[in-house]
Amino acid sequence: MLDLRSDTVTRPTPQMRQAMAEAEVGDDVFGEDPTVLRLEQETAALLGKEAALYVASGHMANQVALNVAVGSGEEVWAHQGAHVLTDEQGATAFLARALPRAYDADEGYPPQDLLERWAEGIDDVHRARPALVCLENTFSGRVIPLAEQRRVASFAHAHGMRLHLDGARLWNAAVELGVPPAEVAAESDTVSVCFSKGLGAPVGSAVAADAETINRARRVRKLLGGGMRQAGIIAAGALHALREHRDRLADDHRRATHLAERISGIPGLEASAHTNMVWVTAPEGRAADYADAFAAHGVRCIPFDRETIRIVLHLEITDSDTEDAITRITKAAAQV
Ligand SMILES: Cc1ncc(COP(=O)(O)O)c(C=O)c1O
Known part of the structure; x- marks a missing residue:
């Protein structure tokens, strides 16, 4: 069976x-795990930031970041398909206590006129104070152009808002753009x-x-019950993956x-690739x-909605597996 549902299905090498x-x-929890500290230092350096914190999952990383960035009754702006809004059990509302505001945009990032409209009356006492814009790069595998990130970031900063980047697959964006990860994280x-998606580590973000x-994020991680003890065991997998x-x-x-x-050549199907998806x-x-x-026919993938299927390439899929997948998908499609 070729499991192409997600890049999260990989097992450690x-x-x-x-x-x-x-x-x-x-x-x-005492700050004494040398492997975790090394992972945090190398991650921060790669991302061009002062510091980093190892957490259990991408969900936890997002929610720790949101908890630090926003307070009760503040607004968080994100794409309606963003992980922070659709796949974290509403935690942005009940853990970060923020008012989520969702926009739609095919490209995955907000156009300028939407930002300007939403910022009108920003100081009006009736409304929740806009505090944070979230972007996701990659978004459904699509790379968000760095110029667009810069535009959104400078708008946010000019309006007293912060920018959180959900970079669950930032490593893919950097490789696709041919730039250092720090450039994608810059604004x-x-x-x-x-570490547990394309990089193939078993645990962690x-x-x-x-x-x-x-x-402050370290305190929030503890609040969420995310303080881990000899976490170097899993951090070592993440560090190996990162390097x-x-x-x-x-x-x-x-x-x-x-x-x-090849899938686009199959009658009835159209396909497009964005990074590893x-x-x-x-x-x-x-x-x-x-x-x-x-x-x-031996290829697992996810039907995302009534018309769309997602297939994800990852660490365990070789060139010959890819050819095998093409053969199997072609045979299967002929029988639908
Ligand atoms: C864009 C994005 N952000 C965050 C996450 C959450 O990661 P985790 O499954 O490690 O909680 C995912 C998971 O697929 C994701 O795709």
Whole structure:
């Protein structure tokens, strides 16, 4: 079975397991786990921030960042499909106590006129005070152009708002753009990154920012029950992934492009690739039928809505697996 549902399904490589087995550890709640500290320092340096904090998941990284950035009755602006709004059980409202305000935009980032409209009457005593804009890069695999990030960031900062970047797949964006990760993170006040997606680590994410923000974030992580003890065992997997698996993301992107081209040649299907994700458009209402047929032929993927199927390339999928997937998908589609 080829599992192409997500880049989160990967298992640690033998080298990663070895690094984990040999990890130097200590009590991280006391700030004494050398492997966690090393991971946090290297992550912060790569992202061009003063400090970083290792947390259990991307969800926790986002919510820790949001808790630090906003208070009761403040507004958080994000795309209606952003993870912070759609996939974190409403935590932005009940943990960060913020009023989520969702915009729609095909590209995944807010156009200037929307920002300007939403900022009208920003000081009006009747309304929640806009405090934070969230961006996601990549967004559904799409790279948000850095010029657009800069535009949104400078608007936010000019209006006394902060920018949080959900960079669960920031590593993919950096590789696709051919720039250092710090350039993608540059305008954000807080940035979250995941080690357990394209990089292939078993556990963990980080939030990075200035040192003062990370001190506050450390308290919020503890508040959420996220203080971990000998976390160096898992941090070692993340550190190995960070050092060894960033460059190879280009292979996932290349395979995604090839897969999309071949799927587009199948009658009834259209596909486009964005970094490591392939989005397949099926005839109206038939996405689940196609996804079921692909699974019956040994390719697992996710029907996202009635017409769209998501296929994700990752660490465990080689060139020959990609060819195998094409053969299986082609056979399956002929039987739908
Ligand atoms: C954009 C984005 N942000 C955050 C997360 C949350 O990561 P985790 O599953 O580690 O909580 C995900 C997970 O898929 C994601 O896609």
